Amino acid sequence: MxxxxxxxxxxxxxxxxxxxxxxxxxHAVLVRSPVAHGQMRALHLEEARRSPGVVCAVSHAELAALLPAGSGDPERPVFPQEEVMYHGQPVAAIAAHTLAEARRAAKLVKVAIDPLPLWGDIESIYPEWPGSDEGNSPRINAHVHARFGEVDRILERSREVLREKYRTSGIVQxxxxxxxxxxxVTGGHWRVTTSTQSPYGVREDAASILGLPEERIVVEASWVGGGFGGKAAALLEPYALVLSxxxxxxxxxxxxxxxxxxLSRSTLPAVIRIESALRDGRIAARRVRLLLDSGASLPGRDFATGYAIGFIAGPYQIDAVELEGYAVRTNKPPFGPHRAPFVPQCAFAAESHTDGLARLAGMDPIAFRERHGLRERGLTPLGQQVGPFGLHAGLARAREMSAVWRAELPAGTGIGVAVGFWSTGSSAGGEIQIRLGPTGLVLETVEAxxxxGSVVRGLVVVASRSLGLPPEAIRVERTDTARGPMDSGVYGSRTTAALGRAIQEAALRLLEELARRVPGPDELKLDWTGAQVRVRRGPHSVELATVLTEAERLGGGIATQGRHYGRTGEIDSGRVLAGSFYGYGDFIGAVQLAAVDVDRETGRVRVLRYAAFQDAGRVVDAATYRAQVEGxxxxxxxxxxxxxTRxxxxxxxxxxxLLDYRVPTLLxxxxxxxEAIEGFPGAGPDGAKGGGEPPVIPVPGAVANAVCDATGARVREMPLTPERVARALKLI
Amino acid sequence: MTDPAALWVNGRPYSTELPDDERLLDTLRWRLGLKGTKEGCRTGDCGACTVLVDGRSVLSCLTLTREVSEEAILTVEGLEADPVGRTVLEAFVQEAGLQCGYCTPGFVVALTGLLKERPNASPEELLEDLQGNLCRCTGYLSIRRAVVGLAKART
Known part of the structure; x- marks a missing residue:
């Protein structure tokens, strides 16, 4: 197909x-702050405005005349009025007839900013753990704390305790x-077409930033050349709108x-302190403390600490667990979502640490995880029952494959295992409209x-199965936020699972409507002739066109709607000591194996083989699922x-x-x-769970564990660059 | 500053005004409307803007249009009409050697160039030479399947 x-x-x-x-x-260009933290003293746009080709230049001072309400959310100004919070923060924008003219003019903007002390590295701000009185400090965006069981007492009284500190780096999508x-912007309509994962999310953000009613703004998605979380909120749209x-x-x-x-809103650096007590070969208690750089995020708007920290102890049954996290305000761009936001970093610490415990216990790392892995009725650290969960089935397959690899690969090769868990973001709601016309079915959605493949393939396959029409009879038509229907966005591994359920509902309604129009004792079926849709009941078959009203023929067919607003899971609030945590949806288990070769002279790590066993619930489309896991x-x-990012x-x-920020290359x-693990259903169509984010989660841990297996050296900072590995090997 | 230039793209002659320092990428996309060639890094690090100039792979973001105005330029829009290009397109479609599709024009053009230059290259040689093209979605594995399938079908 x-x-x-x-x-x-x-x-x-x-x-x-x-x-x-x-x-x-x-064509527009942003004028960006040359300093990371400072007080705006003066901004002169006159010379830029006089530059050839320039049509307009705007900064904070011009906004009052451009925005109907004079301004938007004072906490989220389009351009800073007083304090610049990160290097490169836009302070003005210029539009000109050509890009070259806009760029030339941008250089003529005079901006004077008095530097303020830099809030840079979180470890310089808090070399140790923030004191208990720091919770209300302006440097803290969020503080979350949860506990159950007697963590302190167990950690104090146990003889075998592993205490470690891990560091993780900033990355960009x-x-x-x-x-x-x-x-x-024309006739009072603020319209923007944009490369986005979430038209409604952009509309909400832009409305808040510009102080406009949401209905005044219309957002339409273009095709999107990769998002990975980076295109899920407004970024450029407010600037382009005010310039227009x-x-x-x-x-x-x-x-x-x-x-x-x-400018990317992405994952920023963190320090993770993790300690666990071992008793009789079991993890008796675990405490994890997270110090997360949240950049220039607004106080209370930090989502990462409260979201990611629920995954930071790993998918394990442990009698006593404490989780605490501080999101630290720094002079970097605000923290933002990046494919399973901050959870690969959490799993790097938890899985490296858990491997160390397996060694202390003298156990095989897979067997050690099998001993602790959550089962269906098991509770997460926040007290949520994990439900159908394919972790153990994945571990069993990993055990078999690891034995095969051991036998096949040369001595000295490192094999590492890591697990992770994640949640299908199906509580983010969505609606869809489907329209069955004489020449096929149209899925109407705002999503690009x-x-x-979740839109062109996932949704189409679900619709195909729901209506008994082949995929070639179905096409997706993109709408905008003025037409709807509403959907939250293509993120959180939710699209096929959540919008798929909406399609199933719309399909059911459509079939019910057709059954009223074409009565008969037999079950109603749809047929596709290669060009036309026909409705069949037993021996009786008619062209769809013959059962449409005049208005439906004019409008393209019979339209029905479906919606899916999933439930958010409930956490045990008795375990929460401070801050807000998230209740997750369907849990997904991921188990991965890495085989690596470590160059003993340079510290360079080469990954030789990789295997991913992932709890899929039920696979909707095998090729698309495989492609998501591979990517x-x-x-x-x-x-x-x-x-x-450095x-x-x-x-x-x-x-x-791209020369210095190194993404993987072909070889x-x-x-x-x-390998998809099926049989542990989620809430998506026919039991589907999300697939796009879980495959990223265990990777850094699996690679680090493989490096340790090969060399005995534990690298506690990611990424595992040759320099860090060489240091761990005591080569430098 | 702007003078007329004659270009020969996908077998068709074009005449356009252009400044001396204009890059081929911008000429193709904004003067000729051939937007299949993608703008990526503009520093020669991603391969998304690859086109063929007299059969050789060239990064159009680092090429001045005037330097190639005498030569035959082939872009992704011209692959369909090219016998080698057509087989490359078909292989990428069959294996779904793409996800978001942004890097795809660069890959199919670069591979077409390699196959024209060295029709009997092995899959390993082809993959080695495609390393300058970056993809962020696929992990390159479906792209590799497309390349291997194509190389095998040719021999």
Missing amino acids: IRADAPLKVRGGVEFGVDLETPGML MALEPHACLAH AAADRPVKLQLSYAEEVE EIGS GVAMGLGEALTEE WDAEGRIENAG EVPPIHV
């Missing part, structure tokens, strides 16, 4: 955000298509790759295909081995470009054995 968008995409025939173009369009949008309002012309804004790295593992390998002493990113990704 050919993937529906493939013939177009190989010919370069889809229109991404960067390809958007309309007559009379202006680095989708190959940079952020790009085209805005046009000022110029009374359409305005295009696109980031360069350097800007992608410097971002690459995962996810590859992204995880980048996080494990090469990807990190900041200098002035708070600037040192490696803002660095080994063959990946992908």
Whole structure:
């Protein structure tokens, strides 16, 4: 079965955000702060405005005249009025007839910013753990704390306690298509077409930032050249919209790759302190303390600490667990979602640490995980029952494969295992409209295909099975937020699971409606002739067109709607001491194996083989599922081995470009054995669970454990660059 | 500053005004409307903008249009009409050697160039030479299946 968008995409025939173009369009450039933390003293745009080709230049001072309400959320100004919070933060924007003219003018903007003390590295701010009186400090965006069981007492009284500190780095999504949008404000309509994972999310953000009612803003997605969480919220849209309002012309804004790295809302550095007590070969207690850099996030708006920390102790049954996290405000771009936000980093610490415990216990690492892994009725550290969960089935397969690899691979090869867990984001709601016409079925959604296949394939397969029509009779039509229907976004591994359920509901309604129009004793079936839809009941078959009303023929067919607003799981609030935690949806278990070769002179790690056993609930489409796991593992390998953003002493990113921010290349990704574990159903169609994020989660831990297996050296900082591995091997 | 230039793209002649310092990528995308060639890093690190100039793979983001105005340029839009290009397109479609599709034009053009230059190259040689093209979605594995399938079908 050919993937529906493939013939177009190989010919370069889809229109991404960067390809958007309309007559009379202006090109915009952001003027960005040269310092990471400072007080705005003066900003002069006059010279830039006089520069050839410039149509308008805006900064904070111009907003009052451009925005109907004068301003938006004062906590989220489009441009800073007083305090600049990170290097490269946009302080003004310019629109000109050509991009070259806009760039020339941007250089003429005079900006004076008085530097303020830099809040840079979180370990310089808090070399140890923040004191108990730090919770209300302006440097803390969030504090979360949960506990059950007698963690202190067990840790104090146990003889075998492993205490470790792990460090993780900042990373960026680095989708190959940079952020790009085209805005046009006209007749009171604020319209923007943009490369986004969430049109409604962009609308909500833009409305809040600009102080506009949501209905005034219309957002439409273009095709998206990769998102990975980086295109799930507004980023460029407010700038392009205010420029268009000022110029009374359409305005295009696109980031360069350097800007992608410097403006990306993504994962930032963290320190994870983890300690566990062993008793009789079992983990008796675990305490995890997370110090997370949350950049210039707003107080109370930090989601990562409360979300990721629920996964930080691992999917294990432990009698006493304590989790505590601080999100620290620094002069970096705000923390944002990046494919399973911050959970690969959590699993790196938890899984490296758990491997160390297995060694202390003198046990095989897989057997040790089998001893502790959560089962169906097991409770997560926050007291949620895990439900149908394929972790043990995955571990059993990993045990078999690891034995095969041991026998086949040369001595000295390291084999590492790691597990992870995750939740299908099905509590993010969504609706869909389907329209059955004489020449096929149309799925109407605001969502663009971002690459995962969840829209062009996942939703189409679900619709195909629900209605008994072949995929070639079904196409997806993209709408905008003015037409709807509402959907939360293509993120959180939710699209096929959540919107798929909405399709099933819409399909049921459609079949019920047809059954009323074509009565008969036999079951109603739809047939596809290759060009036409027919309705059949037993021997009686008619063309769909004959049962449509005049209005339906005019409108393209019979339309029905479906919705799915999943439930959020409930946590045990008795375990919460501070802050807010999230209740998760369907839990997904992921088990992975890595085989590595470590160069004993340079510390370079080469991944030779990889296997992923993932709790799928039920696979909707095998090829798409496999592709998601392969791509996810590859992204995880980048996080494990090469990807990190590095900041200098002035708070600037040192490696803002693909040459220095190293993503995996073609021969660095080994063959990946992908195995879906079925039989542990989730809430998606026919029991499907999310698939896109879990494959990234165990990778850094699996690679680190394989390196330790090969060399005996434990690397407690990711990524495992040759330098860090060489240090652990005491080569340097 | 702008002078007319004659270009020969996908077997068709074009005449356009352009400044001396314009890059081929921008000429193709914004003057000729051939937006299948993708803009990535603009620094020669990602391969998304690959086109063929007289059969050789060239990064159009690092190429001045005037330097190639006498030569035959082949972009992703021209692959369908090219016998080698067509087999490459078919292989990528069959194996779904893509996800978001942004890097795809660069890959299929680069592979077409390699196969024209060295029709009997092994899959390993082809993959070795495609390392300059980056993909963020697939982990390259479906791309590898497409390349291996194509190389096998040719021999």
